[in-house]
Amino acid sequence: MTDDTPALRLEGIVKTFPGVRALDGVSFSVMPGEVHALMGENGAGKSTLMKVLGGIHQPDAGKIIVGERPVVMSGPLEAKAKGIVFIHQELSLAEELTVAENIYLGELPRKRFGLVDWDRLYARTDAILKKLKVSFDARTRVGDLSIANQQMVEIARALTVEAKAVIFDEPTASLTDAEKVVLFDVIADLQSAGVGIIYISHRMEEIFKITDRISVLRDGQYRGTLDTAETTEEEVTQLMIGRSLDLSRNVSHHTLGDVALEVRGLSCGPLFQEIDFEVRSGEVVGFYGLVGAGRTEIAETLFGLRDPSAGSILLDGAEVRINSPADAIALGISLVPEDRKGQGLVLGMNCRDNMTLPQVDDLTAGPFVAEGSEVAIFDQYRDKLDIRTPGWKQLVGNLSGGNQQKIVIGKWLSMHPRVLIVDEPTRGIDVGSKSEIHNLIRDLAAQGYAVIVISSEMPEVLHVSDRIVAMYSGRIMRTFTSDEVTEDNLIQAISGIRSTGRVA
Amino acid sequence: MQPGTLSTFLKRGAIWGFIVLELIFFSVAGEFLSLSEKAFMDFDNMLLLFKQSAPIGIIAMGMTVIMINGNIDLSVGATYAICAIVLLDAMSWPVFAGLGDAVIPVAWLLALLTGVALGALNGLIVWKTGVDAFIVTLGSMLGYRGLVFMYNGEQPTSHLNWTLVDFAEAQFLWLHTATWFLLIVTAVIWFLMNRTVHGRNAYAIGDNREAAVNAGIRVGPHMMINFMIIGFLAALSAVVFYSESGSVNPNDGELYELWVITAVVLGGTKLAGGAGSIVSTFGGVLAIQLLRKGLAHIGADTSTVNLVIGLILIAVLFLDRQLNVKGKEELKI
Known part of the structure; x- marks a missing residue:
């Protein structure tokens, strides 16, 4: 750590979405030249925190402080201008464009009249790619690269500006071991240049290998910061899961x-x-x-x-x-899918019709749908699963999540899987x-x-x-x-x- | 050869191969079937083909930009008709009576400004309301066409200016005025999409809108500029065509949007956005015009032409889909 002023500091960040307190007074700071791990279970609030930091969500309360000045992040470009660079977990790339265009997306170097300065663009990109020791060049179409190489393109974005803080969100998810070594070299370079690094990952071995401190979030709350050198995997795990x-x-x-x-x-x-x-x-x-x-x-x-x-x-x-x-x-075999509203239900249809959806072909009286047997099936599973709804005519879109899920389960049970x-x-x-x-x-x-x-x-x-x-x-x-x-x-x-x- | 190279090659070169195929087919078939004495690949016939491609072709360049950007514009046909009316009617307005032939550039300017304004309106609505461009321009297609009919009822609007006709029928280096306009527009739009920051950002937005937003690209203004460009080009197309014909029917330009989209899609631009090439669109425009002209040459009527073009379009898209399947692991939906 080079001096005492944090590169990036968060103070009491609160963010609520309808019904959920996604972030509840989160504070932590990254020193220049430090690799700071941010850990937490799925849904602990890491992504929301990063979106607040990147200006995609505005916090309801709390301060973001870059260097010594509090700032308001109005958008991703502003965050980048202030020296905060994001390396996204989901590849945020345009596949049809070249590597160079993707790395400088949103800020292509210009000549007069809004022309792209291709020479400068390719020269700069090739310089960055050389540091990353990758096998492709600036002119390669991103869609032709492997997922791992696409991830390297994403990582290359960290090197385009004079960053104060770089946030890596699960950067190694799709990298091979050899590429990880290169990534860790890049991180070490940034570190020695005095950049603060936030490293989000679930992988303990990496965390213990490269980070200096570990902060843990749980259920949107800040749970504490540990010095990596003085802690153990067990202690971190315990902090992440909690006892409550x-x-x-x-x-x-x-x-x-x-x-x-x-x-x-x-x-x-x-x-x-x-x-x-x-x-x-x-x-x-x-x-x-x-x-x-x-x-x-x-x-x-x-x-x-x-x-x-x-x-x-x-x-x-x-x-x-x-x-x-x-x-x-x-x-x-029946599947109650992950995305209940998108994959499991027809929200605009009523409870009965959703329940009998897979077997409506068989429930016929002559050429018509046998409404009576449909209602009978619905009644049977409503009682069996204790689905609370005013009646079968209710649209499933108006039911609570729990009752919606029971409709989906009832739908499959009625098929006798x-x-x-x-x-x-x-x-x-x-x-x-x-x-x-x-x-x-x-x-x-x-x-x-x-x-x-x-x-x-x-x-x-x-x-x-x-x-x-x-x-x-x-x-x-x-x-x-x-x-x-x-x-x-x-x-x-x-x-x-x-x-x-x-x-x- | 790397995987994907073949399909890339097919996609880039396919339209030109298709054109060559058409030329060969119509030349040979023309020998046996045509009622006319002249060969299909007659020089004058080809020059005429370029000229006739211009109205659709000029708009198709704008549509390529719009579709690369991930939008679509169905209102171009109606915009085209409105601009034609503005062009012809303005020349007889009493305000401009003293101008003589100087009224021509004034009328042109008015028509072009009308096109830009109508495009800007589309763009603004898409930007500010977030409603899908398909719906917005479906509405404006109906609305703008309504304006056309409100202006002069079912009556055609006419004004023939012989200076203008002479200009429109002129040939410079063999090529007609309209052909020159098509070529210049193609060159300018190619330059815009391949050399400028705006063009590259338009690609990025159409390809991965979230990535573009994450990178701080302001999506709305870019989309609005592109709608203004297509409005301008619809107007330019009207200016070029009606300078010569001098009379516009309220139904003119109907179904133009579909012909334009057909040409753009044949040229390999993705409906979903992010990929497309101006040069290939030029090929798509020529291919359609060749088909229309060639089928007429061998004695087919309009309905047959439409049927054939429709079949070819679907066949092309099917081929494209087969070339783009990602592999067996893909989720089957």
Whole structure:
């Protein structure tokens, strides 16, 4: 650390969205020449904080201080002008344009009359690319690069201006080990030039390798800052998860039936590889991992939305081919999708019609839809799942999140599936309804359904699962029974650390 | 060869290959089927083809810009008609009575300003309301056409100025005035899209709007400028055409938007934005005009021409989609 004035300081940042306090008085500071890690679970508020810093959201309260002056960020260009550079996690690139144009997006060097100064643009870009030791040049079309190289283009943006602070948001998510070394060199260079670096990552090994201090967010609140040299992974993990949450594990075990679904060596290109697992009827298997670990993609493959590139799927011991959702439904596999409103429901239709959507072809009286049997089905599952709605005519768009989710679940139960896949069952659902959905999932398993629950919330997987599959970048790291799982070994497994011996 | 090179090559070169194919086909078929004695690839016939491409072609350059930017403009046909009326009617306004032939540049200027203003209105609405350009310009297409009919009812608006006709029919280095305008517009718009910051930003916005916003590009003003450009070009197209014909019917320019979009799409510009080439649009314009002219040459009527062009358009887009499938892992929706 070169002097005592922080390069960037945040004081008491508050940001609320309707119904959610996304950031609740967050303060922390980055010294010049420091690599400061920002950690927290999915949804802890890291992204929102970065959006506030980048001027995409305005904070409701609090101050942003660059150097010694408080500033108001009105937009990304202003943030950049003040020396705050973002390296986004999701690639923020225009594929049809060249590498050089992407790196200088929004501030192409100009000659007179608004002409692009191509010579200067290419010269500067090539200089930057040389520092990054990449194999492509300034004139390459970004769409022709691999994802890893595209990430390097994104990183190159950090070197275009005299930055005071650079924010790296999960920069290594798609990099190979060799490219990581280059990235860490870049970070070291920036560091020695006195730039403050905020490094957002879930990967403990990286955090401990390159950062000086670690700040932790949880549920939108600042939880403290640790000196990397004086802390341990356990301490950080503990700070991230906290004790306030209900981390009780599932203890009830019902007698398990036969293997309902078995997956052997399932791969789908770069999305996931060599996936092996089985689910017995009466069992809840939780899939836990970071966003992008490949969990949803496995569900989509099982549901016929993607074609696997290798491997086999066995239902009740017999190998099946699933080419479309229609095949999956016919075989008794149902998917309650991640995005309830976008993928699970037709919001403008009423409760009954949503519930009978997959089977309305069969519910006919002559050429017409048999309204009576539709209503009968709706009534049956409304009572069974305790869906609170004034009547079947209510549009599902007007129901609460919890009741909407029950409609989706009811829709699939009415198809009498063998295997029920539930992706992020309680996303955007309030706390009370959450436990109701959790109990429902347990009940369904008790009735003999084979259930797969995909979740990014640790309390949720711990709570509902008989076994937990931990995934990390497209691979299964380890499978835990609910007796052997702990928060620590689970977090380590999904961060790619194989320290605790046994591997699934 | 790197993966993607072939499809890139096909996409860039396809339209010119298609034109060559058309030329060969119509030359050969013309020998057997045509009622006329003249060969299809007669020099004068080709010059005429360029000239006839101009009205659609000039607007197509603007449409390429708009579509690269990720928008669409359905109101160009109506804008074209309004500007034609302004052009012809202004020449007979009493205010300008004393000007003699000096009224010509004044009328031109008025028509062009009208086009820019109508385009700016479209752009402003798209920018400020955030409503999709398709809807906004669908509305303005109906609205502007309404203005055309309000002006003179079902009656044509006419004013023939012989100085103007002479200018429009002039040939310089064999090429007609209209052809020159098309070539100049093509060159200028090519320069705009490939050499200026505005042009490159338009590509970026159409390609990845969020990335553009993240990079601090002001999306709205760029879109508005592009709508003003297409308004200007619709007006210029009207100026070039009606200087010669001297009479505008209230239905003139109807379906122009669709012909223009067809030419642009044939030229390989993506409907979703971000990719497209001015030179290829020029090829698309020529290809359509060749088809129309060639089919007429071998004795097909208008309805057959439309059917063939429609089929070819769909075939081209299907081919493009096949070339762009990302691989087997893609989500099937």
